[in-house]
Every structure is written in C-alpha cells, then in structure tokens.
Amino acid sequence: MEILSAQNPRVKEWAGLLEKKNRDKQGKYLIEGLHLVQEALEAQADVECVCYDTLGGIPAELQAAASAGLDVDWIGVSAAVIAKCSDTKSPQPVFAVVRKDRGRVAPLLDRERSLVVVLDGVQDPGNVGTIIRSADAVGADGVIVGAGCADIYGPKVLRATMGSLFHLPVVHSDLAEVLPQAKQRGIRLAGTSLQAAANCFAYDFTQPVWLLFGSEGSGLSPEVRGLMDDGLLIPMRGRAESLNVAMAASVLLYEAMRQRHFS
Known part of the structure; x- marks a missing residue:
C-alpha cells in the first residue's frame, strides 16, 4: 500500500x-x-x-x-x-x-519487594524520558506518572526513553489515590529532601520502596510530600548546588540495584 x-x-x-x-x-x-x-x-x-x-x-x-x-x-x-x-x-x-497501552497500577502494588519510580509534576520531557530509561536500566518494576508531568507519548519524551517505554510498565495514575494504597501494603515512599534524615547510601533499598520525584522548580507537591515516609539526602563532595531530577533519580535507582543485586 x-x-x-x-x-x-x-x-x-x-x-x-x-x-x-x-x-x-x-x-x-x-x-x-x-x-x-x-x-x-x-x-x-x-x-x-x-x-x-x-x-x-x-x-x-x-x-x-x-x-x-x-x-x-x-x-x-x-x-x-x-x-x-x-x-x-x-x-x-x-x-x-x-x-496507547492502558497500563494498570494493580500489578505494581502486588509485586513483592517492588521498586517503582513515581513522577509528580516532572515537566521537562528530557527528564521524564531519561528517568524512564534509568528505571528500565536497573530493572525497576515500573514508572507511575502523576498529574502535571510531560506527556510520556510526546516526541521528545519518546526520543529520550530510547525505547525503554516498551520495556517496563509506565502508567498514569492519580497519586492521591495510589500512594495511600501503596503505604497500606507496607511499601515505603522515599524521596530526595534537603532536610533529610537518611543518607541515600545508608538507606535500605532492599525493602519494597517507591521513589518519589517532583517538579524541577518546586519539588514534590504538598499532598505527595505529606505522604512521603523517608527523606533521602544524596551526598555531594563538590561545589554543585544540586543535581537535576533525572540525575538524582539515576543515583537512587543505581544504589537500589547495587543493594539488591551486587552487595
């Protein structure tokens, strides 16, 4: 034709x-x-x-x-x-x-020792795509995309995923609904925080944990931050003020993979 x-x-x-x-x-x-x-x-x-x-x-x-x-x-x-x-x-x-694949959150809630990335208002398409790619690279169970994020089916996001969108579940969900369900299942909700109690390299990533990442400008929304169990600090020895959200996600995901598979 x-x-x-x-x-x-x-x-x-x-x-x-x-x-x-x-x-x-x-x-x-x-x-x-x-x-x-x-x-x-x-x-x-x-x-x-x-x-x-x-x-x-x-x-x-x-x-x-x-x-x-x-x-x-x-x-x-x-x-x-x-x-x-x-x-x-x-x-x-x-x-x-x-x-479009109408993915479901239920299998991620049911997964034993689940490792899931949760995006809350991450607006930059390159960051969203890169985080999906990193989640795929470490063998995470899936990515949950909340409101206010760049469209995962947009051309820039798709290019940044380099095909990873097809390798693991990437599902849209209402975070106010799904995160309390995760907590009820004993899943820890962890995210980066400057006022954090835990150094990310001392944190136990072998337990079921969902990693929360917020918008580039203002971080997690107040509703999602209120549900977070553990604030994690990524230590920095140089003079950089901070890491961008995709870099921070990659650091935590790789530490989770190291603890789960290489310790």
Whole structure:
C-alpha cells in the first residue's frame, strides 16, 4: 500500500498525533526512527501501521518483522508525508503509529519487594524520558506518572526513553489515590529532601520502596510530600548546588540495584 499525498486524510490524522490533545482523543501516538520502531515491534506493542520512505523501501532491519505476518499495516509514503508527520528537522525514513497501552497500577502494588519510580509534576520531557530509561536500566518494576508531568507519548519524551517505554510498565495514575494504597501494603515512599534524615547510601533499598520525584522548580507537591515516609539526602563532595531530577533519580535507582543485586 502507498500514500504519497501529504493532503491524504490518513496523513492529516497521523500528523495530528504530534499534538497531545489529538493523542488523547485518538488513544494513539507517533514514534519516529528505525530504533524506536524496532523496539516497539520487538516488544509487541500495539502498532497500527509502519510507514517507510517508498524510495528506500522497508529498511533491512525491519524486513523480518514485515514478513512475520503481524497485524500491522506496512505503508510506503513520500518524503512529503514523512516531513509532515515528523517532529525533527531531518526526519528518519520510517515512523509508526502505536495505540496507547492502558497500563494498570494493580500489578505494581502486588509485586513483592517492588521498586517503582513515581513522577509528580516532572515537566521537562528530557527528564521524564531519561528517568524512564534509568528505571528500565536497573530493572525497576515500573514508572507511575502523576498529574502535571510531560506527556510520556510526546516526541521528545519518546526520543529520550530510547525505547525503554516498551520495556517496563509506565502508567498514569492519580497519586492521591495510589500512594495511600501503596503505604497500606507496607511499601515505603522515599524521596530526595534537603532536610533529610537518611543518607541515600545508608538507606535500605532492599525493602519494597517507591521513589518519589517532583517538579524541577518546586519539588514534590504538598499532598505527595505529606505522604512521603523517608527523606533521602544524596551526598555531594563538590561545589554543585544540586543535581537535576533525572540525575538524582539515576543515583537512587543505581544504589537500589547495587543493594539488591551486587552487595
């Protein structure tokens, strides 16, 4: 199948997915570039269609997936169509439309010794994507995204995850509802704090713990801070005032992995 006109109704629908309101309305999102498309197909994400530059044909790396009989439309498109559906200045010759995964929080609550990252108003897309990538790297059980965060299906977040979005559960939830449930299950809620009692390297990350991270400017919201059990301090020997939220998340996640798997 080929679609060459950028004015085609289907192309307009795809291009609309570059905006959050249309992603929300359609329950779909766009991923750009060979790496993300490969990751989505390998993870058996709910891919609706893969569009490739008709001049170059289906990229060699995707040939096996194209002939695997998956329920995916493979559509040859023109450079004009690719440009219209891209968020970048020099688009790659392949993109895909994926249906959103309506993940559930319940399995994360039920997980034994669960290690989960909770985002509360983290607004920078690069930070949100990097935190998801770090959570994936250490084998965390999932990421819960609360209100006020950058859209996990936005192009910048997706690029920053480098495909990690497809490797672990990333679910939206009302934190005021889910965090008290976690506490009832004996899960500790820990977050960085300048008035912290515990040095993060002395903290017990082998227990079930959910790590809370707030907005770049003002930290955790008062409601979420009120639910936090343990404030953790990341010690610094140099003169930097602080770490950005993605760096702080990575430090704590790697310390959790060290204690759980390398001690």
